[in-house]
Amino acid sequence: MTADQQMAAEIKAATAETPEAEARLSKSRVWAILLPLIGTAVLLAAWALIKYINDWNAFILPSPIDVVETIIDEWDLLLSNTWVTIFETVVGFLLAIVIGVPIGIALAYWWVFDRMFSPILFGFNAIPKIAIAPLLVIWMGFGVLPKIVMAVLLCFFPIVLSMAAGIKSTPEELRELVRSLEASSVQAFLKVRLPAALPHLFVGLKLAISLAVIGAVIGEFVGATEGLGYLIVVSGGTADTSLAFAALVFLAVISIILYYLLVALENWLVSWDQETG
């Protein structure tokens, strides 16, 4: 079948209304790429149209083309600030893993620890972290440190919870197996409980990475001299709305890339948990 024929067949399938046709359609690769593109194009057109109808100035709402132009013109500025935000996010995320994973494990293993610290953890999680941001500036100044801390604060909780849930969810049959083999608790942990917990942990990590980006940006909003969040604040001050939009685009791209890096890591580490085919 030539590509054209295939395309024709797919379009025909798209117009058919049987469930099988629908299934075939949703599986097709071409459509998997084409449909999101069409959706995006529709939204961009709507955006441009709204601006045009209302006859808004670029500083109220830039058109998509304005934003693209700004991205090209200010590429170096955007990129250098992007690296700052990526650095804060990734360091914060890794720190949160380093702190959160052991705490999650301890919560799952020792009920005393759980009883002692769970209420405080939950209470702390209930605080809107953005309220702490000014305090962090007072304590740590305007450098990258308060941003990293903010990223840690935001993404640490889901990591702790997912790790604890993962360790607790070791299937009973595997626990019994480990006991019957007379494995040491270190062996049991490394060979069974930790690997069994990984799928749960990744649920938390995928949530955490987006939160880490948000944390870094909140930190940059409050007091910073660089970073995409800082760029947005500054462009607000100078009414350079296109630049703010361009920074937003970069932020979204960072989030998406980091998320899919995690997904790739997950597919590699936890491939046994996914269905085949």
Place this chain on the structure above:
Amino acid sequence: MIELHNVSKTFHSKKGSVEALRNINLTVDEGEFITLVGRSGCGKTTLLRLIAGLLQPTAGQLSVSGQKVAKPRRDVAVMFQRPALLPWRTVLENLMLPVEVIGAKKSEYLGRAEELLDTTSLTGFEDALPRELSGGMQQRVSLCRSLITDPDVLLMDEPFASLDALTREELSSELQRICLDQQKTVVFVTHSIDEAVLLADRAVVLSPRPGQIKQIVDVDVPKPRSLGHSDHTERLAEIGAELRDLLFEPAEARP
């Protein structure tokens, strides 16, 4: 090999206590194949877990090879009703788990692993993940795993219960062959009377609430046996009928 003297087990919980086993006396000789039959809830699993050292008795003494059972031991392997394979490990890696746990060199056990996989018709699946196997194949991997470190005693809790009748028969005869070859002492829990008769040197019938030994039936038929055509089909059927009567006899009939 395995000795139980007046073993009793009562479970205590908030809702009250359940007397699962009362005064169990049983001696299993080396190389003997014991099957445990009884209705659901009569304490078969509990008895097996006691022998395995996974549970402590409320009263009485248990010993394996002359030593009191205080915790799980390495010369006793347990095979559970479900395969309990590690889903992230390949078949071969799953087989090697007990080897890793005892801290032995894996390379020394590769030959034995291949041999076991061959006996259970799993050659070629070394690198498959458990989810790529059928239930019966998974259960065979589990059987291989319990045999890899060459334990003296094999405790099996309805290992074939979730399998279809054909696979079950096939695995039963594989197990029979392995145990004859390797002289294992086996305690095998089953719901199936056919399986109990086919495999056992002696079949222990448990009666429920509280679990007690009702009778021990000798299966005086030479091994290996098969359910199908053989000179002993009749005798096996007879013993099966005896077990069935014992299992269905009302409890009040006893003092």
